Amino acid sequence: MTTTSEPTLFDMPAPDTGLEACRFVWDSLSRHEARALWTELTNWVDWLRDTYQLDTKIKSCWYRHSPVLYELTALMAAHKAVYLTEPDARDAYREDLTAWHTQWMRASVAEIAKQMADCTLDGCAYTRHRPVVDTEMAAFITADVARRSTTAPVGTSMSAMSDDQMSDLVDRGLATQLPPTDHGQARVESGGTHWHLNPLTNTWEAQSTN
Numbered sequence: 001m002t003t004t005s006e007p008t009l010f011d012m013p014a015p016d017t018g019l020e021a022c023r024f025v026w027d028s029l030s031r032h033e034a035r036a037l038w039t040e041l042t043n044w045v046d047w048l049r050d051t052y053q054l055d056t057k058i059k060s061c062w063y064r065h066s067p068v069l070y071e072l073t074a075l076m077a078a079h080k081a082v083y084l085t086e087p088d089a090r091d092a093y094r095e096d097l098t099a100w101h102t103q104w105m106r107a108s109v110a111e112i113a114k115q116m117a118d119c120t121l122d123g124c125a126y127t128r129h130r131p132v133v134d135t136e137m138a139a140f141i142t143a144d145v146a147r148r149s150t151t152a153p154v155g156t157s158m159s160a161m162s163d164d165q166m167s168d169l170v171d172r173g174l175a176t177q178l179p180p181t182d183h184g185q186a187r188v189e190s191g192g193t194h195w196h197l198n199p200l201t202n203t204w205e206a207q208s209t210n
């Protein structure tokens, strides 16, 4: 966690996906990267406000509004994704230019105008408030996690599980004990799969029912 009280996106634990933040995630940027993105974005927003005559909707204090900053960053990324092209595609007719206007820009600008309705040239009305967190949320999540199995879900492609894991499934009614085999081998059915206990390893091994 950072030493400030402001939570940022990348303070939060995330599954280990191997993915990383793209360069439009403000929270993740270094000083150098932030400077570069501010330059790119302010130039683009200047152009947008002038070209589309949006100065009464995207007001001059837009950079102060955290939600507007993120929305305009995304809108710029979408705009450049369609207007910048590989040289060999430069002459192609295309429809995503219209999509940028009708799907992305109009909705974004309408939302931004709403958020900036009270701002004037004399002053910005934006104040950031912290959302209330329900005090019961942590206990709710703890209870939800505690009621779950430590084993993989039934139906996954597991081919072996420990005796403890199988006992857990039986206890929770997710596996049913079957009569032992002719050789006295313990058997269980779970999720359409038959499992036999290997007495040498004390491990349950999946066997296809087909």
Ligand SMILES: [Zn+2]
Pocket: 059, 061, 062, 064, 065, 116, 119, 123, 124, 125, 126
């Ligand atoms: Zn403002």
